[in-house]
Amino acid sequence: MFRFLRLLIPLILILVAVLWYLYRTHMTATLMIMQVSEQQSIQLASQTVDAVFSVLHGDALYLAENSSLQQWLDTGDSISRSHLNADFLAFTQSRKLYDQVRFLDEHGQEVVRVNLNEEQSEVVTEGELQTENDRYYVENTLALNERDVFMSSFDLNIERGTIEHPIKPTIRLSTPVFDNKGQRRGLIVLNYRGQRLLNHLRVIADKSPGSLWLLNKKGYWLLGPHPNMEWGFMYPDRQEMRFDHEYGETIWLAMLNGPQISHWLDEKGLFTYARITPTTSKLASKEPENFVGNEQWIVVTYIPPSNINASTIGHVRNLINAFVVLAPLLALLSGIITYHDIRRRQAEADARSSEARYRGLLESAPDGIVIADEDGHITMANVQAEKWFGYTQNELIGQPIEKLIPERFRATHPCHRKNYLANPVARPMGAGLELHGRRSDGSEFPVEISLSPLETNQGLLVTSIIRDITARKQAEKTQEQTKLRYEKLVNNLPVGVYRNKPNKEGKFLEVNQAMADIFEAESIEQLLAHPFSESYCNPVDRKTFIDTVICHGHIHDHEVLLKTLQGREFYASLTAVMKKDITGEIYFDGILQDISERREGKRKIEQLNENLHTRSMKLEAINQELEAFSYSVSHDLRAPLRAIDGFSRTLLNEYADRLDGKGQDRLSRIRAAAQRMANLIDDLLKLSRVTRTELKWKSVDLTQLASEVLEELRQDEPERMVQFSVQPGMIAHGDAHLLRIVMDNLLSNAWKFTNRHSDSEARIEVGFNLDDNLTYFVRDNGAGFDMAYADKLFGAFQRLHDNSEFSGTGIGLATVQRIIHKHGGHIWANSAVNQGAVFYFTLNEREIANE
16 A cells, blocks of 8 residues: 555646646746737727827818918908808818817917817807917917927816716817918817727727726826726816726836836736827827827726636636546556556656647747738838838838839739729739739848738728748749759669559559660650550569559569560569559559560579589589699608608718718708708698688788797897888788788798898888778898799799799799689789889788678
8 A cells, every 4th residue: 555655646746736737838828828919909009099190180280271271361351261161160070070170369269160069060150259368278389380289188078167978088189370471370279089089999999808998197097997987087086096096006107117018917917008109109200299298198908817717717627627537547557657657758748749839839920911001001010021021110101012012013013902992802912923022122032912901990901911932932942953853863763663553554654764765665655655554475474463562562673574665575673662642542653674684694694603513513523633632742752752851861871981072962962852842842732722721701910910920030040130110900801821821921031032131231011001902011122033024923833033042942922822812812013133022912801791
């Protein structure tokens, strides 16, 4: 039980931790998505405010510069006044944005006033016109420069000292009026119906996950969570209904003094806010410093904790269900430690994968978005569009959309815009055409564009969603190049490459040029039209081939007799694999080789092998005879030689006093000749054994062999002080015993032929070089030889020096050559008389790899 609990409790704790981690990851992702959505609502609300004040600003300046007003200022007659009244009346009736439109003279006296009551405009009679010289906006406006616009606070309209009901949220805008001589003659005053702006914001709020509020700079709601909480600064009993009283002073100070656009998350919910100043509206700032006022608003979206929790309750339920299911399983399987470890690791991998998916979703970049009006002028561009086209938003706003189009298409683009506006529906732009965008530096890049119309109070706007497809185009180009390289590679292959179906006719689906050449077709098309089944000389061969591929999934080097389109028969080697297309239909991919020449070569090789076998049998018989001869030489010839040598030695030792000097000399020569004959027989036997010896390949340290041979030579003649140089690291591949014989012969010759030098001058060097191939050498500075006789150097019984000068049998170098040739190498020499000699040899060391 203790072991069970010791295993189970950590598993349960780990499970709880993993589920908690998944919950926190999901919660974080949900909050980030909410923040992005709420920020979009804030930005849309800010753009709405900008658009409204752009219109208000334009209307105020339009009325101040109205031609009827200027005419009345010049003449002052009744006709001009009636024209002025008519223009103001028509303007008010058509716009329906203003409760009052007034013109006051420089003393604050109303000259013209048009009221909009119940959507009907009327001109106030002269008797009802009032003097407004004590109102703050009159004095403030008359102090402004030409084309400056004064904006009042956003509050409720007051009639006769009380708030008008139903309430009328109002913003007053006024601008000074100057006559043609530049004299200040009065001011235009517009009472804007603020309820229209609030209604726009309510529409945005309806599409937002949270509530959308509008606050003034003191924290009072202009658009709030409930009508009873709005306009608190206008009602004495609502003075405490401020944002900071409801949600805390900390967040309120952050909204006032923190970043212009930001988020705030605490136990009261998620707040997203943006400070906006109508008098510095981006859309109204075409003429700098022409809006006067200190009004500042804060747009806030709010998602309560209940909504946040509701968005995750489904995930929490799933996690609880997972715990209910997994906990008993862990208890049941806790004794299986290995399986438990696999489950735990898999759970961790799933958690990491889930986190990666959430992160990838949140970090994906949006496409470029450009919005233009009916005239084709850009009204908005997002950051991605700025990045792709290389313009700032200020450089794009108000510019024609053709600014982003390559010059060669600009002339025809207005016509395309006109056609789209005639039927504005959401659709891709330029279907079937390749579209390009033009950057600020003049460079172009491929794009895909989707168009969608957007109806607004300012008219129809067209939203263009732009996607940079440079990478995709490059990938398509790379894919096409790869395809061309593949086709070129396949067509250049010396073997036939094909694809066909194992149906009745078996026509080829694809072939390369080599296939057409093999089948003697005039073109690839001719071969594709030819049934492959007719190319089999024996139909049974085709059935066998198809059955084998279908049974095993592949076949390799299947030989079959085929015929070309011209009727010529040839042997082919077929290799194929079975594949299936998306419909499940079987087809074969394979290669085909014309092996007629190979089969003929194989036949000739078999014939040669048969001849070689016959010759080998003959050589084996010769070798047996040679072995018999060697045995005869070893036993039959040695006995007479030993008798001659023995009896000669006895005569010299026992009967020397009976022989004169000449007789003793003759007898000594007989004995010396017998000994040389014995040595010659020994060397012949060595040469014979070398010829018959089978190589035993392994790594051989030639440095060590050379050093051992030289040391033995020094011990035989310790009085000689020959200089030795053996290069380290000479590791060869071959037969160690035979290579020792090579070193014995070459170094013994070098030792022998340096005998004429003084000990301090005699030198023997063993080494190798890597110029082209690995070449070993033995160099001495001895007697040397004449290169004119180099062709006799490695012949048996061939000697280039008299025996009286240097002893020897003439068999040693022949033996060395046989050994080197058995190793697949070569041996040669370079020398000059009295200038030493160098013997070079190579070994076919690749043989060791084959072994």
